Amino acid sequence: MKMYEDLIRTTPDEHIYSDHTYDNVDVRNSFKNPFKRKTKRRLIVVLVVIVIVAVTIIFTALLLAKEKLSNTLETTDNQQTTSSNRKTTDTDTSNVNCATGWITTFGLRSCYLFSNDNKDWIGAQSRCRKLGGSLTDIETNNELNFLNHEVRSRFRVYWIGGTDNGTEGKFRWEPSGQPFTVTNWSPGEPNNAGNNEDCVYYNRQNGRNKWNDDNCNSIFSYICEIKV
Numbered sequence: 052m053k054m055y056e057d058l059i060r061t062t063p064d065e066h067i068y069s070d071h072t073y074d075n076v077d078v079r080n081s082f083k084n085p086f087k088r089k090t091k092r093r094l095i096v097v098l099v100v101i102v103i104v105a106v107t108i109i110f111t112a113l114l115l116a117k118e119k120l121s122n123t124l125e126t127t128d129n130q131q132t133t134s135s136n137r138k139t140t141d142t143d144t145s146n147v148n149c150a151t152g153w154i155t156t157f158g159l160r161s162c163y164l165f166s167n168d169n170k171d172w173i174g175a176q177s178r179c180r181k182l183g184g185s186l187t188d189i190e191t192n193n194e195l196n197f198l199n200h201e202v203r204s205r206f207r208v209y210w211i212g213g214t215d216n217g218t219e220g221k222f223r224w225e226p227s228g229q230p231f232t233v234t235n236w237s238p239g240e241p242n243n244a245g246n247n248e249d250c251v252y253y254n255r256q257n258g259r260n261k262w263n264d265d266n267c268n269s270i271f272s273y274i275c276e277i278k279v
């Protein structure tokens with residue numbers, strides 16, 4: 052209050068109401084002037100209105116931003132769900148119906164099974180045949196991209212149907228006997244290490260999904276393919 056009185060005491064307007072004196076009584080009288088009180092009240096009301104409007108604008112902007120973010124996340128979720136459904140249901144526009152546990156994607160006329168168990172290459176091929184297919188062959192970039200993507204999301208090593216057994220260095224798909232038309236070798240592979248690597252698997256070396264030739268007696272998971 053003392054500070055406020057000092058301030059008022061030095062205000063030029065006080066000359067009007069102080070009757071040319073600066074004693075405390077005159078200053079208090081001038082402060083009680085109804086005109087000044089009204090002005091002060093109006094000022095406070097205007098300030099309060101400004102604060103309310105500013106808070107409302109900020110709150111509305113935050114709400115809109117939150118809603119926009121929520122819509123974006125929902126759209127992404129829907130797209131992912133659609134993508135997932137495409138692989139696992141018969142609503143795929145390629146009209147490929149896959150049995151439970153087998154997957155496909157748009158543009159491919161095959162279903163694929165990623166095994167949960169492990170076998171050597173011959174045992175894996177035998178198992179796939181019993182299921183009505185064979186170890187997968189990879190004949191197009193579309194098929195390669197699909198399998199690369201699927202292997203990337205799993206933490207296993209998978210046998211595929213490639214081999215150069217019988218003719219060293221000439222890789223083919225079994226059982227079709229077709230030579231490789233697309234390849235996805237790891238750097239430095241195939242190297243036929245120890246002169247004893249004739250079967251091909253998908254490795255996870257350096258986090259990439261590349262092929263390696265390995266000893267056919269090694270035990271890995273496997274990818275079966277049924278052409279429809």
Ligand SMILES: [Ca+2]
Nearest residue numbers: 187188189190
């Ligand atoms: Ca194939």
Ligand SMILES: [Ca+2]
Nearest residue numbers: 215243248249
């Ligand atoms: Ca070999």
Ligand SMILES: [Ca+2]
Nearest residue numbers: 242243264265
């Ligand atoms: Ca190798």
